[in-house]
Amino acid sequence: MRKYLKILQKCRLFSGIADDDVIKMLGCLGAKVESFDKKYTILPEGYPAKYIGIVLSGSVQVVQVDYYGNRSILSVMNRAEVFAEAFACAEVSSMPVAVIADEPCEVMLIDCGHILHICANNCGFHQQLIYNLMKDLAAKTIMFHQRIEITSKRTTREKLMTYLMLQAKKAESNSFEIPFDRQELADYLEVDRSGLSAEISKLRKEGIINNQKNHFELL
Amino acid sequence: MRKYLKILQKCRLFSGIADDDVIKMLGCLGAKVESFDKKYTILPEGYPAKYIGIVLSGSVQVVQVDYYGNRSILSVMNRAEVFAEAFACAEVSSMPVAVIADEPCEVMLIDCGHILHICANNCGFHQQLIYNLMKDLAAKTIMFHQRIEITSKRTTREKLMTYLMLQAKKAESNSFEIPFDRQELADYLEVDRSGLSAEISKLRKEGIINNQKNHFELL
């Protein structure tokens, strides 16, 4: 586990906990590490919702696929970020979404029961872990607010521009990469792919944006 | 404060805490109670995000209004439910949404700083409060997942039917009331009001639903 320390230090879940204690804690929590190929389903929809996941390398997508096969991408989680914690913490019986590998990745999985219900050893970092989970979930809620701000717009153009402006703000630059290909961006913005491609071309012709592939620039 | 105990017992924030301790805690946290008329803005967008709110009576709406005046209703919080906790817990500087009184209501406001940073008295319920907040935020996250499941649908009809089916499930009956008038329902589903009205009529003519005003029935 020690080789993952550098990443785990950056993870909100372990903030305020000393390295040695993190190691001890992982043993206590029964953490396990698994590797996945690109597009592999790490946690399928309907699966028991007991694991908290931490991205050690690569990135994962949280997706919802409806009855007709329409995909929504709810979020992308990168290195050192946590996923599936809401379902585990809320103790719902099964996952209402799936988590898939966005690229080849390593993931740490922790059975959340060990976190929610005080462990036999009663290790002193339990409280800090709960506090960190609370902060993490608050941040997630804000992330969803932002996503709703984007998808509540009525036209593809407005959704796209709202998204790009938020990305620029996040990157602190008018020039930035986005973590989606066209189909994925459409599934995140909840719009049609071909219409999205057309809108990107149009915005470029109008001199409002510039882009090549996943690199965008606001003019 | 004692007169609010009956409601506070039902509030997730105080679960697992004895009545007398809740009273003590409220003093320690500097909780205050305020009353608001219908449509009054309880917490405006841009306001410092330091208060956690608890609905004591009536209900409140969490709304987002964009540059052009388009309103999105993010959620409705009823008696004994908590609001604005995500922003306070994430310690963002200002509210990205507004909270308004859906009907005349009483609201308890607690400065979240007192919860996040251990109080001088170091009262023993602090940890339980953090735990409860974590559970509450996990439930909120799941609520947003559901809202996204609804609004990610592409047509007014699909959004409406997805919403109604979730409401029926929640009510455990095919016959139920919804907490929105037509404009509010449109602002929750992210669709046009007139188109929504038309779709409701259409579904009724097709014998798929029945409704009068806010009462709906799935056939």
Next chain:
DNA sequence: GAAAGTCTGTTGAATTTTCAACAAAAAGGA
């Protein structure tokens, strides 16, 4: 009880999205 104001359903026109199909470009594999 009358008047003013709000909410709802309806309609038609304009706008936008979705859908399907295809070709060009890019990426991946042998």
Next chain:
DNA sequence: TCCTTTTTGTTGAAAATTCAACAGACTTTC
């Protein structure tokens, strides 16, 4: 490198949404 597969951009037609306007029903106020 060549071939196959995937991704992207384009297009036109069909479908759906939005917008504006209005009338009737319902509420609220005086």
